[in-house]
Amino acid sequence: MSVFVLDTNKKPQNPIHPAKARLLLTEGTAAVFRQFPFTIILKEKVLDVASNPLRIKIDPGSRETGIAVINDDYRGQQIKNNLESRRAIRRSRRNRKTRYRKPRFDNRTRAKGCLPPSLKSRVHNIETWVNRLCRFCNIQAISMELVRFDMQKIQKNSSFQGKPGLLKRIQKQSKVPLKDAGAVNTTRWDLFRTLKKTGLPVETGSGGLTKFNRTTRGLHKTHWLDAACVGKSTPEKMFQIDKTVLILKADGHGSRQMCRVNRFGFPRTTAKSTEKKVKGFQTGDIVKAVVTSGKKVGTYTGRVAVRKSGSFNIKTVDKTVQGISWKYCRLLHASDGYSYNTTC
Numbered sequence: 001m002s003v004f005v006l007d008t009n010k011k012p013q014n015p016i017h018p019a020k021a022r023l024l025l026t027e028g029t030a031a032v033f034r035q036f037p038f039t040i041i042l043k044e045k046v047l048d049v050a051s052n053p054l055r056i057k058i059d060p061g062s063r064e065t066g067i068a069v070i071n072d073d074y075r076g077q078q079i080k081n082n083l084e085s086r087r088a089i090r091r092s093r094r095n096r097k098t099r100y101r102k103p104r105f106d107n108r109t110r111a112k113g114c115l116p117p118s119l120k121s122r123v124h125n126i127e128t129w130v131n132r133l134c135r136f137c138n139i140q141a142i143s144m145e146l147v148r149f150d151m152q153k154i155q156k157n158s159s160f161q162g163k164p165g166l167l168k169r170i171q172k173q174s175k176v177p178l179k180d181a182g183a184v185n186t187t188r189w190d191l192f193r194t195l196k197k198t199g200l201p202v203e204t205g206s207g208g209l210t211k212f213n214r215t216t217r218g219l220h221k222t223h224w225l226d227a228a229c230v231g232k233s234t235p236e237k238m239f240q241i242d243k244t245v246l247i248l249k250a251d252g253h254g255s256r257q258m259c260r261v262n263r264f265g266f267p268r269t270t271a272k273s274t275e276k277k278v279k280g281f282q283t284g285d286i287v288k289a290v291v292t293s294g295k296k297v298g299t300y301t302g303r304v305a306v307r308k309s310g311s312f313n314i315k316t317v318d319k320t321v322q323g324i325s326w327k328y329c330r331l332l333h334a335s336d337g338y339s340y341n342t343t344c
Contacts, residue, residue: 001244001342002069004039004136005030007046012137014051015069035286035333036340037246039136053140056130059210059227060145060191062180065126066223069133078252080118086257089265115190119183123191125250130198142195143231146204148185205231247341251284278306279326284335289314289321289328296321303339304329317341 002015021040024030033041059066063077115123133139195202213229214221217238224245228238254276260269276282281304288301289312302316310326333340 001037001246004034004037006033006039006041006136008042008044010041012051012135013042013046015054015137034136036338037132037136051138054137055141055143055233056133056139057227057230058126058130058142058144058191058195059223059230060122060126060147060184060188061223062183064223065122066225066227067126067129067133068224068228069137069139077118079121080116082255083117089261092265113190115186119187121250122183122187123194126191127194129248130195134198134200139200141201141203141233142198143203143205143233144192144195145207145210145226145230146188146192147207148188203231203233245343247343249339249341251337251339253335253337254283273308278308279310281306281312281326281329281331282335284337284339285331286333286335286340287312287314287329288332289324289330291324291328296324300324301332 001018003018003021004015005013005021007013021030021038024040024042025032029044030040030042033039054069057068130139130142192202192204209231210226210229213234214225217229217234217236219225219229219238222245228234258271259267262268281287283305285304286302287304288299290299291297300314300316300321302314305313305315306326307313311322312324312326312329314321314324314329
């Protein structure tokens with residue numbers, strides 16, 4: 001994965017190879033500006049160099065979205081589950097005639113074009129990263145896959161034509177889920193209008209064109225390579241500087257729930273504190289802890305969960321280390337609602 005570069009005025013320059021970035025950091029001519037996505041800022045003013053125009057390409061999916069930046073992975077299901085859980089607790093308390101759970105008046109109507117929170121989250125996540133990438137590199141155009149799934153063709157199993165008995169038995173046992181296709185169909189135009197608001201030219205392409213571009217260039221099937229092959233603007237020859245891929249997961253900024261509840265809907269914890277930060281850290285920060293004494297001697301890097309006592313939990317790639325004092329922790333990346341991981 002290329003490294004983004006900013007000049008002394010925080011103006012985006014051409015992305016560079018990771019080896020070049022390590023050399024600049026070793027020589028002291030650059031400093032780390034942001035950990036995820038990895039961005040460096042130059043310490044000395046450079047001559048005005050025309051940066052190459054780049055294009056963001058987006059392959060929106062129902063569960064994962066591929067985003068690629070070329071030189072010319074949602075939180076929707078989690079939100080839906082949280083809303084259903086809250087609704088179940090709310091209705092349970094109403095049915096048991098407990099306090100503070102009176103039903104609302106049925107006078108609320110949705111505005112035209114309104115999306116439910118789980119689908120709106122998908123659009124907002126893509127919008128957030130388009131705006132961030134525009135700050136870190138010279139983006140001049142956007143491409144997105146504007147695809148529509150035919151629900152009737154999905155439901156119709158043409159491979160069993162002429163065998164009505166077999167088809168009937170299979171349809172009794174299973175139904176084709178349509179929620180993923182419905183999510184893509186519902187959000188595609190809202191996402192298109194959101195991208196148009198950036199003021200950049202937006203190119204659209206079909207799923208068939210994406211597959212044609214990918215197969216003719218000999219690329220394997222992944223979300224980010226599909227994104228790189230969206231639209232007619234795909235270059236004839238594509239070169240990968242580095243095969244490392246940054247995986248983003250939208251975790252949100254916490255919960256609105258004031259306290260945890262048991263399976264009957266009654267509170268089982270005290271109300272959460274209004275102070276999110278403890279000793280300068282908050283849950284969701286990426287930290288590096290170098291423990292020099294005790295049973296947990298070692299170096300740990302990962303997402304931190306804070307406690308008021310100052311004893312933190314750090315979630316690394318393979319395990320969760322509990323009871324690390326805040327004194328050993330150093331902040332690498334402040335919490336921004338996303339968790340990060342890399343893969344080759």
